[in-house]
Amino acid sequence: xxxxxxxSSARCTNTPNSTVAMQLSINELxxxxxxxxxxxxxxxxxxxxCMSVWQDKVSDYGEEKGAELxxxxxxxxxxxxxxxxxxxxxxxxxxxxxEDAERSIELAALLQAKSLTVYSGARGGHTRNHARRLFMMAxxxxxxxxxxxxxxLAVEVMHPNAASGWxxxxxxxxxxxxxxxxxxxxxxxAIDLYHWGQEPHMYPLISDLVQHLSVVHIGDTYQPPTDxxxxxxxxxxxxxxxxxxxxxxxxxxxxxxxxxxxGQEIELTDYDEVIRSSIDFTRGLFDRxxxx
Numbered sequence: 001x002x003x004x005x006x007x008s009s010a011r012c013t014n015t016p017n018s019t020v021a022m023q024l025s026i027n028e029l030x031x032x033x034x035x036x037x038x039x040x041x042x043x044x045x046x047x048x049x050c051m052s053v054w055q056d057k058v059s060d061y062g063e064e065k066g067a068e069l070x071x072x073x074x075x076x077x078x079x080x081x082x083x084x085x086x087x088x089x090x091x092x093x094x095x096x097x098x099e100d101a102e103r104s105i106e107l108a109a110l111l112q113a114k115s116l117t118v119y120s121g122a123r124g125g126h127t128r129n130h131a132r133r134l135f136m137m138a139x140x141x142x143x144x145x146x147x148x149x150x151x152x153l154a155v156e157v158m159h160p161n162a163a164s165g166w167x168x169x170x171x172x173x174x175x176x177x178x179x180x181x182x183x184x185x186x187x188x189x190a191i192d193l194y195h196w197g198q199e200p201h202m203y204p205l206i207s208d209l210v211q212h213l214s215v216v217h218i219g220d221t222y223q224p225p226t227d228x229x230x231x232x233x234x235x236x237x238x239x240x241x242x243x244x245x246x247x248x249x250x251x252x253x254x255x256x257x258x259x260x261x262x263g264q265e266i267e268l269t270d271y272d273e274v275i276r277s278s279i280d281f282t283r284g285l286f287d288r289x290x291x292x
Contacts, residue, residue, distance in 0.1 A: 022286050023255025025050040025078040027217065028057050030261045031271045036061035040069055046275045050076040052258050053111060055104065067110045077113035078256035079154055079215050080104060084119035086138040087131050098138050102145050109149035115214040117190055118155045123168035131168050139187065146186040154188050154214035159195035162225040172196065172205055179212050188212055192260060194219035194231055197239035203247060210251040217260040230263035233274065234281040246289045
């Protein structure tokens with residue numbers, strides 16, 4: 001149908017001109033106002049060969065057409081965002097949410113994505129245990145489809161102060177334990193450094209996390225995480241990105257590291273400049289880590 005792109009081949013593992021084998025990706029939320037095809041062409045123009053696709057954008061553009069554009073431009077997909085809401089807090093029934101997620105897995109496969117990002121949904125009126133049971137039931141129903149299509153389910157864990165409406169999964173250790181217990185190669189985790197970069201208790205977990213990480217979102221901020229998700233250009237904020245990147249690389253993480261920036265500062269900056277500064281910052285970051 002369209003030619004196969006080698007997933008995370010050597011071609012895509014390196015940032016442009018970097019000495020570290022770390023796959024760099026740009027998230028479509030970073031260029032919020034651009035369309036899908038604008039995103040693909042701009043990222044490629046800047047030498048980026050991997051992106052995270054926002055389902056709304058590719059659906060607006062046309063899914064088949066989108067898959068063809070990715071193949072034509074030789075663009076890899078780190079993750080498709082997103083599926084979830086299994087707790088019913090967004091008005092869909094459990095079964096509707098699971099069926100939507102199954103369709104998202106099929107779309108991820110069409111786009112030859114590495115993973116589908118999954119959010120549990122907010123706890124709503126459920127007890128913690130019942131919410132967790134619903135989430136586990138959903139994952140168990142989805143794993144066979146994920147296996148068939150070779151798509152990892154990347155469960156995102158969010159900081160409790162910034163998770164409202166998205167997920168009740170706000171403890172790294174709990175989700176790590178859950179993923180370790182299920183021991184399914186298609187069940188992975190996603191973490192966002194906007195959420196966890198200021199939490200010292202994450203650092204000792206990195207070596208255990210790495211083998212279960214599908215994607216790491218990289219962001220920066222001037223303050224602790226909140227529901228506003230106000231991020232800033234990489235390197236401008238207070239998150240120790242170099243320290244964390246060093247730990248990730250030492251533990252064997254090869255990416256994708258996905259630039260996910262949103263908020264006022266980003267919206268007021270020219271998107272080409274946001275992309276350029278993100279590439280420059282991460283390239284410098286990977287080079288410093290390689291030399292240390």
